[in-house]
Amino acid sequence: MLNYVELLYTLKPKVDPNENFKKFLDYYRKFYIIVSDYLPSFVLGMTDCKGRIWIRRLYGYLKEKVLKHEILHNLFPNASEYEIRRLTDSNFLDLNRFRLIFV
Ligand SMILES: [Zn+2]
Numbered sequence: 001m002l003n004y005v006e007l008l009y010t011l012k013p014k015v016d017p018n019e020n021f022k023k024f025l026d027y028y029r030k031f032y033i034i035v036s037d038y039l040p041s042f043v044l045g046m047t048d049c050k051g052r053i054w055i056r057r058l059y060g061y062l063k064e065k066v067l068k069h070e071i072l073h074n075l076f077p078n079a080s081e082y083e084i085r086r087l088t089d090s091n092f093l094d095l096n097r098f099r100l101i102f103v
Contacts, residue, residue, distance in 0.1 A: 045070045051074060067095065068093050069085070072092075
């Protein structure tokens with residue numbers, strides 16, 4: 001049984017978020033979050049970097065962390081896993097800026 005969640009996010013891809021974070025958030029972007037119990041073992045979340053994210057049925061802090069991590073992979077598809085992990089642990093991405101729509 002899969003649940004689909006649609007996330008709306010504002011983003012302007014060509015603007016450097018370090019230079020102008022407000023402008024960076026000016027454009028809309030959608031993420032489809034697919035909650036699944038059938039991910040490979042040891043995988044908490046994964047993404048195609050094209051707006052689709054699969055996560056396990058997680059709750060609280062762990063869910064937020066995995067979601068952030070996968071969203072960051074989409075925002076910075078060329079960043080290394082190490083860079084994405086560092087960004088995940090920083091306060092760079094605030095999930096409160098996102099609008100969750102369940103579909
Ligand atoms: Zn990763």
